[in-house]
Amino acid sequence: MNPTAEDMLSVSATRADGMTPSEIWPNSSFFNRAISQSVESGAKRIERGVEINLTPRHRIKVDCMITPIIEEEYPTEILVELSDANAYEKVLNEANQQTVQEAAKESIQGMAHEIKNPLGGIRGAAQLLELELENEELKEYTQIIINESDRLRKFIDRMLTPSRVNEKSDLNIHEILEYVVSVVRAENSQNINISKDYDPSIPDVAGDREQIIQAVLNLIRNAVQAIDENGTITLKTRIRRQVTIQNKLNRHVIEVEIIDDGPGIPPEIEAGAFYPMITGRAEGTGLGLSIAQQIIQSHGGLISYEREYDETYFTILLPMD
Numbered sequence: 001m002n003p004t005a006e007d008m009l010s011v012s013a014t015r016a017d018g019m020t021p022s023e024i025w026p027n028s029s030f031f032n033r034a035i036s037q038s039v040e041s042g043a044k045r046i047e048r049g050v051e052i053n054l055t056p057r058h059r060i061k062v063d064c065m066i067t068p069i070i071e072e073e074y075p076t077e078i079l080v081e082l083s084d085a086n087a088y089e090k091v092l093n094e095a096n097q098q099t100v101q102e103a104a105k106e107s108i109q110g111m112a113h114e115i116k117n118p119l120g121g122i123r124g125a126a127q128l129l130e131l132e133l134e135n136e137e138l139k140e141y142t143q144i145i146i147n148e149s150d151r152l153r154k155f156i157d158r159m160l161t162p163s164r165v166n167e168k169s170d171l172n173i174h175e176i177l178e179y180v181v182s183v184v185r186a187e188n189s190q191n192i193n194i195s196k197d198y199d200p201s202i203p204d205v206a207g208d209r210e211q212i213i214q215a216v217l218n219l220i221r222n223a224v225q226a227i228d229e230n231g232t233i234t235l236k237t238r239i240r241r242q243v244t245i246q247n248k249l250n251r252h253v254i255e256v257e258i259i260d261d262g263p264g265i266p267p268e269i270e271a272g273a274f275y276p277m278i279t280g281r282a283e284g285t286g287l288g289l290s291i292a293q294q295i296i297q298s299h300g301g302l303i304s305y306e307r308e309y310d311e312t313y314f315t316i317l318l319p320m321d
């Protein structure tokens with residue numbers, strides 16, 4: 001066992017020396033099974049996402065490669081290589097996220113243009129009609145068409161903007177979180193339990209204030225909608241070092257976690273939750289996560305989703321430099 005394996009399997013090589021796998025890990029049959037299958041087949045095997053119970057309460061998930069080393073007829077040794085499956089899944093997820101977002105961006109923008117183009121025609125026609133109208137009272141209706149067309153147009157323009165960062169300024173992430181919390185509290189009549197775990201040493205970060213507020217608001221609103229009346233939302237901030245996002249290595253990254261103890265994204269929409277128009281709520285638009293992701297990505301960052309120990313984690317990573 002090399003030092004990494006000692007770490008991963010929570011046992012020292014000295015202690016394990018001379019023991020059988022079932023003596024070391026009585027709660028897991030993994031090694032016995034792997035060894036006997038290898039002896040039988042004599043062939044190299046790869047298994048992904050294997051769960052190993054190190055103790056009744058400590059379980060790891062690994063990808064493994066098992067190679068019998070055959071000297072004469074039977075394997076005399078078996079080489080077991082393990083790697084952390086969760087780390088692998090995370091990378092996969094991240095790669096997926098980028099493809100999803102490319103598609104999302106195209107689909108939102110395509111949709112927006114499809115709506116915007118005929119809007120110009122509708123508005124123009126209403127103006128012409130208004131000129132021809134002799135009855136003043138009827139102009140009230142053309143005005144509604146014109147005003148509503150303008151409103152829809154502004155809404156669409158707002159939908160189209162997240163793909164570019166407009167004005168950057170120095171932002172204090174905690175000030176933004178506090179502001180969003182005050183908005184969310186104002187929106188909800190019932191009391192919401194929000195606990196905070198801030199790292200006060202986090203410096204300002206350059207970003208588009210309006211957009212970052214929008215992204216954080218979308219995530220915290222979702223968390224509010226997910227919890228019940230006794231539920232809690234936790235806001236946690238940290239600095240992370242040496243983080244690769246969108247194939248770029250960042251020396252320092254701000255990590256903002258929005259954690260809630262609700263049920264998590266329903267499994268049937270989990271894979272597509274960051275797509276526009278995918279919603280698990282009757283009154284939802286399915287745009288919240290997609291817009292938030294676009295905003296953070298246009299700042300060089302990433303939002304990811306994880307479910308762990310009955311808690312829902314939305315993590316914003318925002319590069320500092």
Ligand SMILES: Nc1ncnc2c1ncn2[C@@H]1O[C@H](COP(=O)(O)OP(=O)(O)O)[C@@H](O)[C@H]1O
Nearest residue numbers: 222226264265279280281284285286287288289
């Ligand atoms: N914190 C959360 N907990 C549980 N489900 C969530 C959470 N955030 C998002 N979701 C799920 O993802 C869906 C998509 O979210 P979103 O893109 O914001 O659209 P909308 O809120 O309009 O439905 C939600 O409808 C909900 O089912």
Ligand SMILES: [Mg+2]
Nearest residue numbers: 218222288289
């Ligand atoms: Mg939402």
